[in-house]
Amino acid sequence: MTSAPGPSTLPYTYLGPEGTFTESALLQVPGAAAAPRIPSTNTAAALAKVRAGEALAAMLPIENSIEGGVPATLDAISGGDELRILAEAVVPVSFVLVARPGVSLADVTHVGTHPHAWAQTRDWFQANLPDAVHVPSNSTAAAAYGLLEDRPAYQAAVCASLVAERTGLAVLASGIEDNIGAVTRFVLVGRPGLLPAPTGADKTTLSIPLPEDRPGALMEILEQFASRGVNLSRIESRPTGQFLGHYSFSVDVDGHIGDARVADALRGLHRVSPGLSFLGSYPRADQQPPVVHPYNADQAFAEADAWVKALLGR
Numbered sequence: 315m316t317s318a319p320g321p322s323t324l325p326y327t328y329l330g331p332e333g334t335f336t337e338s339a340l341l342q343v344p345g346a347a348a349a350p351r352i353p354s355t356n357t358a359a360a361l362a363k364v365r366a367g368e369a370l371a372a373m374l375p376i377e378n379s380i381e382g383g384v385p386a387t388l389d390a391i392s393g394g395d396e397l398r399i400l401a402e403a404v405v406p407v408s409f410v411l412v413a414r415p416g417v418s419l420a421d422v423t424h425v426g427t428h429p430h431a432w433a434q435t436r437d438w439f440q441a442n443l444p445d446a447v448h449v450p451s452n453s454t455a456a457a458a459y460g461l462l463e464d465r466p467a468y469q470a471a472v473c474a475s476l477v478a479e480r481t482g483l484a485v486l487a488s489g490i491e492d493n494i495g496a497v498t499r500f501v502l503v504g505r506p507g508l509l510p511a512p513t514g515a516d517k518t519t520l521s522i523p524l525p526e527d528r529p530g531a532l533m534e535i536l537e538q539f540a541s542r543g544v545n546l547s548r549i550e551s552r553p554t555g556q557f558l559g560h561y562s563f564s565v566d567v568d569g570h571i572g573d574a575r576v577a578d579a580l581r582g583l584h585r586v587s588p589g590l591s592f593l594g595s596y597p598r599a600d601q602q603p604p605v606v607h608p609y610n611a612d613q614a615f616a617e618a619d620a621w622v623k624a625l626l627g628r
């Protein structure tokens with residue numbers, strides 16, 4: 315992963331409070347662990363700090379290996395003033411069930427947690443507490459801290475084990491995730507102007523509105539990638555909110571806008587869907603370079619360009 319963007323006195327922000335999986339993700343960004351950081355209550359609050367220049371960048375969950383995309387993040391980064399993804403981090407996610415000391419499993423009727431954590435522990439609750447009611451919270455850590463307040467609306471919370479250690483809450487059960495090995499992907503989002511340099515193992519995130527409701531419109535978009543040998547690692551549709559049935563495609567592709575094949579695909583996309591948004595090119599967390607056929611390499615694009623220029627006498 316690249317280092318955090320340049321030296322700055324501005325803090326980073328993240329979906330808080332302390333002890334969320336999002337904070338763990340931020341701590342993976344070289345340079346960010348030693349920098350000041352402030353928690354935000356939710357995605358909108360985190361991005362408002364970035365847009366107002368009060369935070370250098372915000373770490374937010376974007377995709378889970380079980381649940382798929384995180385709509386709140388996908389929608390927030392593609393709407394409003396332009397933002398850029400600067401880095402990604404992938405964090406293994408394991409959950410514990412915590413309660414105030416003295417509370418037992420039999421006392422638990424309501425459980426506070428983030429909707430993603432609830433979705434990833436469904437089977438465990440079905441098997442162990444089938445009647446438990448979910449009380450949604452802004453984050454797993456917020457749910458756990460809520461147990462320390464007067465008269466919480468739930469008796470137990472699902473969170474990271476780190477939060478149990480920090481709060482002194484009792485662990486009623488651990489490793490309660492339904493899918494061992496599940497990971498969540500997080501992105502560090504800043505203002506435009508900071509384009510991370512290509513590393514050879516990068517991703518580019520785009521939001522592409524379907525230009526017209528007609529047969530083949532999506533295929534025309536996908537052709538721009540296929541014909542340049544650009545692999546997609548995520549694609550999902552999100553409603554634009556304009557009218558029922560109007561969708562935008564949120565896409566991650568292998569490669570950097572500085573790679574000729576990606577830049578050429580972007581040119582093609584701009585012709586097909588001029589309203590597309592470029593949300594950033596940034597290093598892949600797993601540092602795996604893509605397989606690029608020689609005819610899609612930078613050199614092949616440069617040679618093709620030179621050939622046409624020569625034919626035109628330029």
Ligand SMILES: O=C(O)C(=O)Cc1ccccc1
Pocket residue numbers: 329333334335336337375407428430431452453454455498
């Ligand atoms: O609530 C948290 O701790 C978060 O960081 C969001 C989240 C919730 C569940 C799985 C991964 C991330």
